[in-house]
Amino acid sequence: xxxxxxxxxxxxxxxxxxxxxxxxxxxxxxxxxxxxxxxxxxxxxxxxxxxxxxxxxxxxxxxxxxxxxxxxxxxxxxxxxxxxxxxxxxxxxxxxxxxxxxxxxxxxxxxxxxxxxxxxxxxxxxxxxxxxxxxxxxxxxxxxxxxxxxxxxxxxxxxxxxxxxxxxxxxxxxxxxxxxxxxxxxxxxxxxxxxxxxxxxxxxxxxxxxxxxxxxxxxxxxxxxxxxxxxxxxxxxxxxxxxxxxxxxxxxxxxxxxxxxxxxxxxxxxxxxxxxxxxxxxxxxxxxxxxxxxxxxxxxxxxxxxxxxxxxxxxxxxxx
Amino acid sequence: xxxxxxxxxxxxxxxxxxxxxxxxxxxxxxxxxxxxxxxxxxxxxxxxxxxxxxxxxxxxxxxxxxxxxxxxxxxxxxxxxxxxxxxxxxxxxxxxxxxxxxxxxxxxxxxxxxxxxxxxxxxxxxxxxxxxxxxxxxxxxxxxxxxxxxxxxxxxxxxxxxxxxxxxxxxxxxxxxxxxxxxxxxxxxxxxxxxxxxxxxxxxxxxxxxxxxxxxxxxxxxxxxxxxxxxxxxxxxxxxxxxxxxxxxxxxxxxxxxxxxxxxxxxxxxxxxxxxxxxxxxxxxxxxxxxxxxxxxxxxxx
Numbered sequence: 001x002x003x004x005x006x007x008x009x010x011x012x013x014x015x016x017x018x019x020x021x022x023x024x025x026x027x028x029x030x031x032x033x034x035x036x037x038x039x040x041x042x043x044x045x046x047x048x049x050x051x052x053x054x055x056x057x058x059x060x061x062x063x064x065x066x067x068x069x070x071x072x073x074x075x076x077x078x079x080x081x082x083x084x085x086x087x088x089x090x091x092x093x094x095x096x097x098x099x100x101x102x103x104x105x106x107x108x109x110x111x112x113x114x115x116x117x118x119x120x121x122x123x124x125x126x127x128x129x130x131x132x133x134x135x136x137x138x139x140x141x142x143x144x145x146x147x148x149x150x151x152x153x154x155x156x157x158x159x160x161x162x163x164x165x166x167x168x169x170x171x172x173x174x175x176x177x178x179x180x181x182x183x184x185x186x187x188x189x190x191x192x193x194x195x196x197x198x199x200x201x202x203x204x205x206x207x208x209x210x211x212x213x214x215x216x217x218x219x220x221x222x223x224x225x226x227x228x229x230x231x232x233x234x235x236x237x238x239x240x241x242x243x244x245x246x247x248x249x250x251x252x253x254x255x256x257x258x259x260x261x262x263x264x265x266x267x268x269x270x271x272x273x274x275x276x277x278x279x280x281x282x283x284x285x286x287x288x289x290x291x292x293x294x295x296x297x298x299x300x301x302x303x304x305x306x307x308x309x310x311x312x313x314x315x316x317x318x319x320x
Numbered sequence: 321x322x323x324x325x326x327x328x329x330x331x332x333x334x335x336x337x338x339x340x341x342x343x344x345x346x347x348x349x350x351x352x353x354x355x356x357x358x359x360x361x362x363x364x365x366x367x368x369x370x371x372x373x374x375x376x377x378x379x380x381x382x383x384x385x386x387x388x389x390x391x392x393x394x395x396x397x398x399x400x401x402x403x404x405x406x407x408x409x410x411x412x413x414x415x416x417x418x419x420x421x422x423x424x425x426x427x428x429x430x431x432x433x434x435x436x437x438x439x440x441x442x443x444x445x446x447x448x449x450x451x452x453x454x455x456x457x458x459x460x461x462x463x464x465x466x467x468x469x470x471x472x473x474x475x476x477x478x479x480x481x482x483x484x485x486x487x488x489x490x491x492x493x494x495x496x497x498x499x500x501x502x503x504x505x506x507x508x509x510x511x512x513x514x515x516x517x518x519x520x521x522x523x524x525x526x527x528x529x530x531x532x533x534x535x536x537x538x539x540x541x542x543x544x545x546x547x548x549x550x551x552x553x554x555x556x557x558x559x560x561x562x563x564x565x566x567x568x569x570x571x572x573x574x575x576x577x578x579x580x581x582x583x584x585x586x587x588x589x590x591x592x593x594x595x596x597x598x599x600x601x602x603x604x605x606x607x608x609x610x611x612x613x614x615x616x617x618x619x620x621x622x
Contacts, residue, residue, distance in 0.1 A: 203460055203461065204458040204476060204478075205458075209481060209487075237374070240370075241370050241371070242367075244359050244367065244370065245359070245363050245366070245367040247359055247360070248358075248359030248360045248361075248362070248363030248366050248367070249360075249363045251358070251359065251360030252360045252361075252362075252363060254360075255360060266330075266331075269330070270327050270330070270331070273324060273326055273327045273330070274321050274322045274323065274324065274327060277324040277325075277326040277327065278324060278325075279322065279323075279324040279325065280325050280617065280618070284617040284618055284621070285617060288621065
């Protein structure tokens, strides 16, 4: 969505550039077009960090003409310095939409933006955070399923047997975790007891106690260096707690940064406004001033009129 | 600095929206009664809240477990009380049978009563609470005695967790209540079932040729009664401990709930004061805004 908006803006700026290119060489100053172009450039600057340069549209253009706008991507990443729009040399580069499959569409890859400026970049970074968070939740669910099933498998069901599959949970991610169908169908298959021997021990419920403690039990470090389960050395509860803590801290930081940036933006905005915006009082006092000047000018014309009248009609009556 | 109308109105809008944001925060706190509604409001409170909540939840579960423990123990206690009474009655009958001349009819009626008492004792041993046989270890689905008095004992501990790592035995094992160790004449002890003790007595009553006399039966009955009383004493000691634990749990619940509440619940006086302060700030900024934004030089020129 944001990518499409940026691309449309580049297109629109390009069109205005083209119109300006046709008008300026004839000595015109298309101020309306300059204004519209400035608004569009502002909008584009909100999405991606850009650098704006002006180039003369032709040799015959007036000296005070703004000329054509050249937009360069101001980013320290891989695509930094790429020209987004240069109408003098007929160059234009757009962003690649994330919906399109890789390589299906030509364009700059938004995920390669590096500096943390612009709304497009914010979206890209936010998506990374989401993915991390979801991956962590999936890891937690997966580890929980594995640990729970491990303990559950060691137990014995209500008949003192280890019949069937023995997995309490199925699934390997937060979205797919569920109680196995076999157990939903026959709750007697829940392996709650610790021993098969003897008629009585099958009902002792000792494995249920072991199952209850899994949530707070420390997950053993895996000796296999290939597996990098982030839950190693912590308990599922501990991991979840720190996950929520991290999430809270990140969101808090994001909120605080928003506040700070907004304050900064308001400051700069008000400086800009103090130069560029219209003060009603100023305009009205100017209006009054010029009205008075107009009145004064009219009055002085009156005076001259009277003087001429005197000279022409009132003087030299002697010869009549 | 040159100040324009645009700047004034932008500034006012920004401040107004900040005011509404604070107002919204306080409203939310009052409506929910909690200091935070999402972790980002205060990550530390959120994380500690998770710990405290699971602590409170755990204590509440232990309290429910204590209820179950008391259920087991109270029932076992009453059952053992009745068992003692029944055995005492058998002993009285034994003494009566042993003393003085008794006719055939009297001995027969004593025998009848003892047989009834035996059935009664089997009933007591087969006490079933909420579908569980409480005197048969972990084998709660099977009675310890079948109807004819043959025993099928399970002597496992039934343990219930009523504290962090504290599991307590809640059952009276059948071997502790219904099995008697009889010192033999040749110095070797033999362990027999209470029902066998009663059977021996019935046999001694009806048959002069029985290898046990009524005197032997009285001794065996004394041992049986002692056994049941000992089991009950042991049970009583455990019940006292459970009472102590229950007391401690309710204390812990108060402390844990208080910690949880201190951590995450709002101080209503404070929030309401904040809300009212915020409300007057909002009113002030609205009225100041309406005075400053409206007039321009135009209003004063004629």
